[in-house]
Amino acid sequence: MPSSLVSFSNELASVVEQSALAVVAIHARPRFNSSGVHWSPGLVVTAEHTIRDDEDVFVTTGTGEKFAAEVAGRDPGTDLAVLRVKDFTVPIATRREDGEYRPGHLVLAVGRNQEGANAGLGIISSIGGPSQTWRGGKLDRVIRLDLLLHPVASGGAIVDASGKLIGIGTPVLSRAAVFAVPNGTVERVVRALLEHGRVPQGYLGAGLQPISLPEHLTKGLDLSVPAGLMTVSVDPNAPAGKAGLLIGDVLLELGGEPVRSPENVRSLLADAVGKPLSARILRGGALMKLEITVAERQGRS
Numbered sequence: 001m002p003s004s005l006v007s008f009s010n011e012l013a014s015v016v017e018q019s020a021l022a023v024v025a026i027h028a029r030p031r032f033n034s035s036g037v038h039w040s041p042g043l044v045v046t047a048e049h050t051i052r053d054d055e056d057v058f059v060t061t062g063t064g065e066k067f068a069a070e071v072a073g074r075d076p077g078t079d080l081a082v083l084r085v086k087d088f089t090v091p092i093a094t095r096r097e098d099g100e101y102r103p104g105h106l107v108l109a110v111g112r113n114q115e116g117a118n119a120g121l122g123i124i125s126s127i128g129g130p131s132q133t134w135r136g137g138k139l140d141r142v143i144r145l146d147l148l149l150h151p152v153a154s155g156g157a158i159v160d161a162s163g164k165l166i167g168i169g170t171p172v173l174s175r176a177a178v179f180a181v182p183n184g185t186v187e188r189v190v191r192a193l194l195e196h197g198r199v200p201q202g203y204l205g206a207g208l209q210p211i212s213l214p215e216h217l218t219k220g221l222d223l224s225v226p227a228g229l230m231t232v233s234v235d236p237n238a239p240a241g242k243a244g245l246l247i248g249d250v251l252l253e254l255g256g257e258p259v260r261s262p263e264n265v266r267s268l269l270a271d272a273v274g275k276p277l278s279a280r281i282l283r284g285g286a287l288m289k290l291e292i293t294v295a296e297r298q299g300r301s
Contacts, residue, residue: 012108012121015163019110020117022093022165023157025060026069026083028052033060035111035118035156036083037168038090043194045186047155047170048074048081057083060114061090073193077137077201078181079170081155082193093157096164098141098184103127106161107145107180109169111153118156122147125177132263133173137199138270140188143167143180202269202294205238206231206245208262213250213282221287225258228282229265243292246283253280254292269294 025033026046034050036059044059051057054071061067067085074081101124109120128142145158149171158169158180167180192199208229218226228250234241245251251259254268255277268277272294279290 012119015159015161016108016110016117016119019093019108019157019159019163019165020062020112020119021091023062023110023112023117024090025112025114025152026050026057026155027060028057032152033113034154035152037093037155037157037165038088039082039186039190040092042085042088043072043190044069044083044085044088045155045168045190046081046083047168047172048076048079049170049172050154051081059083059085060112062112062117073197075137075189075193075199077133077135077199078139078185078189079133079135079137079172080168080181080186080189080193082190093165094163095183096160096162096166098166098182101127101160101166107147107166108159108161109145109147109149109153109156109178110159111150111156111169113152118150118153120147120149120153122178124180130267132267132270135173136201136266137189138185138267139173139179139181140184141182143182144174144177145169145180147178149178200273201297202271202273203238203297204240204245204265204269204292204294205235206240207233208251208265210261211250217282217285221282223252225252225260227260228252229259229262239292239295243279243290245279245281245290245292248283250282251279252282252287253278 029052036044036046039045057069069083072082111118125146126144173179231249
């Protein structure tokens, strides 16, 4: 038994050592650094909340080299930021495909400080489907971790037992757990940030209030969900107003998906900027369909 524990301990140390090659220290806030992952050539991904200033940002590699970094974009909604680093020779992180892990699997949080690598051991406590964060961003999956994330490891790598990256570690998307922002979400956000400098946020321009529908109406119209969102305000110059949505209408479906809360709507709008979405509504006891072309919300980063 002792030899097995020693062997296991040595294997974990080797995994950390290898994974840390793709992890850098990021200096963009007072007192202590955070961490980042070399995602693709010259691009480092980190936790957005640790980037306090867009100026005078630099990264330190495992060999002690310092490189100036440019903030290419940031998305508070998913707590991700992308940095550009020129002439970067740090290895790129090896990723694991989303979905190839499950609750109970061992994970390591790998960060870096000025003295060297920083590691934490835990497990995946739960995995959920697509969800909107309290900050307004969209996660393709919710990966909750049972581990202690040192502040310098925020934005660092969450890797499996073989050292493959499953996501970026952040403590700010939940009050109860550390999250790993999954690789699929990171890839989507990185593309948006490089193209726009931000993640476009869709909006309808309507105030929506959840309501329950009476049983006779639900049965009479053969509705699968006995609830919807009543329109309590409409901006006539916004997408909803231009499509003909009126105060008092009840939104039942958007893009073919039932809606029960404003959060449902925001999640459906996250990837729909510039796209038409079919809306099924209830007006005066009769079912109707509208087509709403989603616009980008202005004035938000």
